[in-house]
Amino acid sequence: MLLIDYFDKGAEVFPGRSLVHDGERGWSYAEMKRLTHRIANGLIRQDLQVGAPVATYSPNHPLSVACQYGIIRAGLVWVPINARNSVHDNIEVMKLLGVQCLFFHSAIKAEIDRIRAAVPTLRHCICMDEENLQGPGLEQWMTDGPTDEPYFARSPQDVVSMPTTSGTTGKPKGVMLTNENWEAMVATYQIVMRHEGPPVHIVAAPLTHAAGYLCATLLSVGGTNVILPHPDPGLILEAIDRHKGSALFLPPTVIYSMLSHPKVGDFDYSSLRFFLYGGAPMSVQKLREAMQRFGPVMAQTYGQTEAPMTATLLTPRDHVEALESPELSKRLQSAGREGPLVRTRIMDDDGRLLPTGERGEVVCRGSVVMKGYYNNPQATAEVSTNGWHRTGDIGMTDKDGFVYIVDRKKDMIISGGFNVYPTEVEQILWTHPSVQDCAVIGAPDDKWGEAVTAIVELKAGVTATEAELIALCKERIGSVKAPKRVEFWAALPRSAVGKVLKREIRRKFWEGRERAI
Template sequence: MRIIDFFDRGAAIAPDREALVSAGHSLTYTEARTLTCRIAAALVARAGGDPAAVGTVAVWSPNHALAFACLLGGVRAGGVWAPINARGHADDNIDFLDTADCRTLFIHSSFAGYLPRIRETVPTLEDVICIDGPLDGVLSLDDLLNQAEGLPVPDLRPDPNRLAALFPTGGTTGRSKAVRLTEGVWTALIAITHAAMPPADRPVYLVAAPMTHAAGAMAFPALAAGARVVIIERADPLEVMEAIDREKVTDLFLPPTVIYGMLGHPRLRDFDYGSLRHFIYAASPMAPDKLAEAIRVFGPVMAQTYGQAEAPMLCTFLSPAEHAAAAADPALVHRLASCGRPTLLTRVEIMDDDGNVLPRGERGEIVVRGDLVMAGYHKRPEATAEVSQFGWHHTGDVGWMDADGFVYIVDRKKDMIITGGFNVYSAEVENVIQGHAAVQNCVVIGVPDPKWGEAVTAVVEPVPGAEVTAEELIALCRSKLGPVKTPKSVLFEEALPRSPVGKILKRAVRDRFWSGRDRLV
């Protein structure tokens, strides 16, 4: 199957239903399909009539229905989708356009000021199309559509090995790599999603986080079910809560940081969440105490997925039923700290540094095999080989698996703290601190210390208006974790640094303490 085949399935079963909805714009499935066909026909014509020559197609726009339609038109043409985050730093976005060998760029007029730098930096760029109207020196979307008049619509044969997308790895520690995701990877992602979370009869999926990341990826399974995909510009807690109530949302994805913001919002209880079936979260585990609170507020709908750009979204899954059972049974409550069990088309194991698969209960690196795994990094064979040792994809995450097959992430491999000769996994400490009612978010890092080598340190973002002391949090950790894992100090910040998709940048916090030193551990 091709990505576009899944959208066409939605169009076949719900032709008159709204497919893509955003502020001031709405497209039915029939209208959206017609639009994507015209975009695809014009792109192929501009590539000399050869779909194989369409190359990489990027969309640089805020969350919007037309922007999503443009990316669908690009993949229908046989193009390779390169997501560009509208909230990302311009330098990073332009750099990734170059890394991905972008040939065609759909751009919103609000980013037109970057075009001179884009053209200077990206030698492969041939076409720039303005999504939202005329722009000097740039082809408009209407102009492109007019060029499609009378042209045949491309209909490529399915090929599971054909490159469908190049996803950025994030770039928080250097230049972002481009992850090669094939049609086969997307087919697996959509099939696993439907197996894990069967859609409602008339699903409504909310895109609030950037559509260029997990929120957008999860829209494809929704579209395959004929879902009404409602797109809002940003994941503001109040706007999300209003949209769930107003649009009768059945499914959505958010990172934990936004969910924490919702749980701490004074208007949390003002809205009706009864339509929800799957409230998906990923990017990092949620603190078990706050997860239990979310279940009480939103109902038995919380669903955790685990993956990364190289093996997207659904390597493991913790279902709503498993969440609810764990929250209700003291003997199972520990499972709220799990990211679930391996999904239908994925094998997950725990491995040591020598390539040995470890027994249940032992800690090591989480490794993955299966149809979700990427086809490597674009033009980076050495990096591909490094993460593919011993025939497995190496996630860089440290974890363990219990006797029932539930996977627990304890840290990023590089974020382990060694203090006084003992290993401390920061996620364990973060989960304890995050469970305090006055804590909105926190990161735990190792900072240079002449005695301990690294001193366990917590940097805390309090709930607005709440009060908590360092002594109180240190005492909490000591009672739960013992002296070795207890932070030596607790610092407070009004807001922790976040990536454009809302993920807390632990590395940025850590770098403040290690900058200018010869060693980093």
């Protein structure tokens, strides 16, 4: 099946059921299908070639879902732009991918002139939630257009979405995901989740990432997606109770905030059936606390943009068995076993698959693995060995097939579920007149999983404060990427040729822990 087939199947079987809900009003499957027809036909009138990249740039909003599927229905490639990234970073993504049309939320309106000027391929900008805002709004743009369903001959191998990742380089790469990739994700979660009835998905994490993937997996079974504007712990707790939420995805840092929220005991969570977490390891202590609070519903996913959400899964049953059996408790530290439609193994640097218990790079293959990086065959080749996709993570398997992620092959930090690239932070710190040298690493943190931590060597005879350097980074690259703490060292450890030894710095923070991630 094609991705749009799952949408249409849900609309045929559950036309009156809400597909999306903003907390106050819902949009039925039938309404959303008509809306995607109008959006698709509007795009077709712009003479965009089949396969052209079209972006959505919005915080979580029901209309961003309509635009996503309207883009796909028109035979175009959906480019999800993360509204939490800096405008500069998002412009670079749009330039790289040659975005031709942009659906934006009014929260972005102040930046539209800057975006238009910076992205030479951009032909159209449409505000999805307001009219007459530096161009036509969505409703005006769709006026007088046909409402019938457009048809394009599409295949499972056609690219339908192109999220971006920077991997370990800090430079964005477009990840080409096909209908077949999406089908593998949808099928995996329909196997694992085993819905008792049409699910209610509380969407609090960004729709551009895992929460959007989970949304897609629920379409053909009539799932309702209750969309929250941002991951506020109190709002999430209330929404689960109010809307009888049964499915949810969040990074661990948000779950920790929910558990410590003063009103966590005020709501009923008995409707929950599948509480998925991922993006970073979760503290075992907090995981036990979450299971006690929310029930036997926790599930972990491990993957990456190039192989989304299905490389391994630690199911609710796995969690329960590990919690109840002392000899199985270590499994709570694992990322689970390979998904039903993927093979996941451990490989050495020479391309040899390793036996149980030996550490190496986690690799996977299957229908979920991307088609490749957009216009970057060299980068595509670098992550492929003998048909296996290299994740860049170091792990090992136990005798029962559980995969343990123990380190990261490169220096990328995952903090609160977001990728942070040390070189980007270091470049900002080096602009401060008092900084002689610096190294940015991920240090263990109960809330963030990894906290962005800067080790700074100052120039002789000058000073700088932690608050000063953090403020500089927040101003330049935003709060997600800014260091959570700064330490001042007299000298950074260096090799004989003067290279800063980050592994030695990391060791000081991670010493005594079973894993360094």
